[in-house]
Amino acid sequence: MYEVPDGYQQEFQDKYGVRTDLAIEAHEVIVEREGPPEIPGVIIENEHTEHANICRVTIESELGAKMMGKMPGHYSTIEAQALRQHNRDIHQEIGGLLANEIKWFIEQSGLGPEAVILVVGLGNWNATPDALGPKVVGELMVTRHLIQLSPPELRKGLRPIAAIAPGVLGLTGIETGEIIRGIVGEVKADAVICIDALASRSINRLCSTIQISDTGINPGSGVGNKRMVINQETLGIPVLAIGVPTVVHASTIVSDALDIIGGEDPERKLQAEEMPQKTSFAVDPQAIMGSAAQPNADATTAQTAPGAMSREQKRQMINQVLEPYMGSLIVTPKEIDELINDVANVIAGGLNSAFHEGVDYDEIFKYLS
């Protein structure tokens, strides 16, 4: 339908063997593999709170976008392991941090206080790890219809919010992007905010990271399958995407395993922190492989040495492990249902608070319903 600009993501994936929807992870991969953390046209800014790190990535240049495998734009990432604890106080705090980021994006987009925002819960409510979007929509304070009916003096500061969880292609026969574009036209929305379950590279980030970006949703990202881009270009209005990794692709896990045994640690940074002395590494890949320690390994051997396992060879090995499902296999924690409920609460709370600042929702609700 549209020319799909996801070449970048695929290129990145092919180059590094890593599938991730998080800009912060793409950055990490490059730094790990390519060395010093200077990527041209990519700006990183970090902020720390008691329970969270906020990392803001700005991709300014085409080159940066190409290297990162992500569209140019802003990516805010809230990392909080505490999201996985069932602690309401901390959840509320993180919801507040999220609200701040959302407000920043709304301001950036130049949306006034009466702009109509359509929130879209992407994903499949029948498949737990993909149900994040519909769950958030179910907890949202929807106000567009109330505002149309309410007296002007009550509308002050209350933003008109509409919401929909349209379901996935397999259930509707319609690309989600088409449904959104149709509704956007009807309700004359000024912006769209999509909520989606993402795939991360790192198990560690499952349900503990929230990414907000102004680059929209790209095909092939997320837990489900999407073919149509949902962004400012295709919809004609700003598109904010809020995503939480709920799965890791099985191919990522297998790739990690191959890397470990091949001597490439999939999470070098972590390792560096936790295991300062290489010699104390419990499982020494070199020792296991044997070969790398061989000083007289000739050039031919070196070509096929573990570290140099070709991309094609690796791809084939991954295929071999994951047949017959390959692409569609996902890894998720058993307790994903509880984790998703908690993080959906946090996102809905963040959105409600960002949208209806300083307005007593209960008041107007009481009046109107």
Place this chain on the structure above:
Amino acid sequence: MYEVPDGYQQEFQDKYGVRTDLAIEAHEVIVEREGPPEIPGVIIENEHTEHANICRVTIESELGAKMMGKMPGHYSTIEAQALRQHNRDIHQEIGGLLANEIKWFIEQSGLGPEAVILVVGLGNWNATPDALGPKVVGELMVTRHLIQLSPPELRKGLRPIAAIAPGVLGLTGIETGEIIRGIVGEVKADAVICIDALASRSINRLCSTIQISDTGINPGSGVGNKRMVINQETLGIPVLAIGVPTVVHASTIVSDALDIIGGEDPERKLQAEEMPQKTSFAVDPQAIMGSAAQPNADATTAQTAPGAMSREQKRQMINQVLEPYMGSLIVTPKEIDELINDVANVIAGGLNSAFHEGVDYDEIFKYLS
């Protein structure tokens, strides 16, 4: 948004004190109250099968529409008490009857075999009696996306079907009609079929009657609240509506009670059949009331005699019983969840069979997914 032509329905309701979404019931009411069954511009045709009666009402004239409180057009009604039995064979048979009616309407609309049909499940999946539409959509064979991907030789006879259950105004902040119109434009649908839970006048028809009409969905009808008309005029394409009464308005029940005691039997026909001798009527309203038998009742008294209870008086009495909910109170059988599951199955079966005639769905599905 649109000028809402529901004056007819309201007028009918005010005149007869009866709220019904079924044309067949509107007709019954008029015949009961006004006498001989000749309504100008209204044609009735009946057909009987072992387990069902099919009644086809055509409203041809403006006058007929006004009298019936229903838009001009065709209304097919399948009445089958067996729908309430948990008998799969009979359900399948009724599904076949429904498929025939749907096919007739599709032909009438001049839709070719490759016309795109959008099925819309109206209603609220969180409220059992209003969940009929979403349930039907969940069981539909959706093919539009498959057909776009499949080789031409496989497309033969397979109709492109899309489907959505958009949720109700309170959850989305958007009129359902707006959502549908937006999607219709995007997918270039050639027709819309809406599935909705209806309100009937008669308890006897709950979950035992299916109405198919080409007049669309009117505001104020159905179990939920709607304000925007969904019909050919507002969408620009044919709109078929399939509805099943799942509730009776509480005001209808109360009105019936008042009528009984006032001597007006709410279902005169039934009474006529079952109680040929007025004197053998178990509960004689006249005897109870006493007054009507009084020969010396003067004119003033007569004005307010039970039979002559004014519409306004009746309305006030109904209000008195139903405060503080009044309009929103519905009457439904306890076992509504099972009844709705069964009838949703029948409707989904009827639609699937009408859409993909003579095509082995499994075949194409196997090939494509």
Place this chain on the structure above:
Amino acid sequence: MYEVPDGYQQEFQDKYGVRTDLAIEAHEVIVEREGPPEIPGVIIENEHTEHANICRVTIESELGAKMMGKMPGHYSTIEAQALRQHNRDIHQEIGGLLANEIKWFIEQSGLGPEAVILVVGLGNWNATPDALGPKVVGELMVTRHLIQLSPPELRKGLRPIAAIAPGVLGLTGIETGEIIRGIVGEVKADAVICIDALASRSINRLCSTIQISDTGINPGSGVGNKRMVINQETLGIPVLAIGVPTVVHASTIVSDALDIIGGEDPERKLQAEEMPQKTSFAVDPQAIMGSAAQPNADATTAQTAPGAMSREQKRQMINQVLEPYMGSLIVTPKEIDELINDVANVIAGGLNSAFHEGVDYDEIFKYLS
């Protein structure tokens, strides 16, 4: 299975034509019909807060039980129209009032801080008005399994709570009472708290009243059908029942309508407050009926005068309106799904707070999971 002592409820129902699961309503009916509010062996105590009235009914004598159609015991009723508003602050306040009542009942039952309590969510999660119990159970802080695993120093003040929503007879083939008794024996529960959706007589009380009693659940009460008593006698341990009216039986509505036209106001008290001058009553039943105003109405007429409509006549009229469903028809507001979600939150909050007083649940949860 057990000798079912529901004769009282049936007797009351036959006598007054009123079906209610609320002790407070039974009391009202008697006062309305029989006059001065002195029922032997029945003690009433009222307390008022900003948003709620708490009414505590104690039935001390067999005679009082017989008159009230309710088992002897304590009934606390929290009435709060604010429960129907979507206002979290007020909901939290009412949850606190509920917690106080629950704590009183727990103390009365002589349960120590380490007593195991089994919470049972009665009802059918597939039928919205009957889903209250399962919804409450879904939001409960269940701790029994955590306490068994936790170090003694963390157990302090944390009560072992187990919970189940067993589903209804039609889904399990087993009486709910049997399931509970089986589990009680296994987990050595010291008390059972049942949560159930009730039927009230008054529409006004739907989702705005919470009843807590120590008399258990009786057959025939609630929204669903029950045949086995669930109380201290059948389970051998204290049984607390928390119920909220979510439906009114359709027969009650019809009966009210018949009473109104017959001159018996179903809610005399309300009328007395709102319409001090009889002559200003918008719809004067007497005027409508005519008969009662007739001074020369003889004794025979009086017998069948509206006010004296016999129970049997009334029963037949109700049947006539509600055929073919009769007993199983329920009246409920359209927006019942939202009302139930709110009240389920309030009850779960009240239970959690009553159970785990002064304990930081998050703390122990963090430690254990």
Place this chain on the structure above:
Amino acid sequence: MYEVPDGYQQEFQDKYGVRTDLAIEAHEVIVEREGPPEIPGVIIENEHTEHANICRVTIESELGAKMMGKMPGHYSTIEAQALRQHNRDIHQEIGGLLANEIKWFIEQSGLGPEAVILVVGLGNWNATPDALGPKVVGELMVTRHLIQLSPPELRKGLRPIAAIAPGVLGLTGIETGEIIRGIVGEVKADAVICIDALASRSINRLCSTIQISDTGINPGSGVGNKRMVINQETLGIPVLAIGVPTVVHASTIVSDALDIIGGEDPERKLQAEEMPQKTSFAVDPQAIMGSAAQPNADATTAQTAPGAMSREQKRQMINQVLEPYMGSLIVTPKEIDELINDVANVIAGGLNSAFHEGVDYDEIFKYLS
């Protein structure tokens, strides 16, 4: 609670690094690793139909049980890749095969036609891959309560079936085994049939294999966590377990990856068929590793050569990939919701058909409800 005899499963897992709930897979692993397919006290019987293979494993001796890591008893496995196709005809056929196996087990258990069977849907309805059991229970024809009410002449051949989906430990605070034992005692059940989602070793078997066994449910098996054994010993009556693998443990996937690179093909048989000439193997682990081909590799190197990677080393590597979730990470296809719905239909169909042979359920249902 009970002495848990799951030492065998753990031992097997430690020895082979394979976690599987399927006897057929345990057998495969041993044959792959240990050579010729003769395990003392283990009898294998195969049967082929058009769309399925049925493999019946009998473990007769303690030694066989120890080697297989499975309790002594009968295991029937229906393997049918067609289960993953959305083809109703084939599903019905497989349901028939399942019914035959179930009938054999019922006969073996000496259960008469009037024996009460309690079907238990294990697992968590909130987590899609673990929801198999509850879904099957939801589609079961439950009859125990009908039979108690029906006249003797209608009971003929109709078996009294009860069912429950009790929910998981985290939701109830009660071991599922305790709940079952309590209910079994109350309803005087003569046998229990548990339905559970399993973990397989092979991705290939996800949702395409059904195992029926008479050895009950062991702790640590299945998708969720269980601690209490559910078998004839703990319940006192025969326990049939029907399971379908819906997940593979992430650790299995990683282990497979490590084996591949280490030269141990996780599915040697497949490889043997598909790649007869070792030299044509697309990815030659030896070539990649280099070391194994080194003729002068000394003994020390050999010890840590890939093929000889110690169990402990492998375990540590797996941990490294799967931190911080490790044990709880599961691999599942994205479309798991549809696959589970289909297989739940097949199992419910098989059970209904096995239970109520030659009885027209609709007939009795019509009569009774």
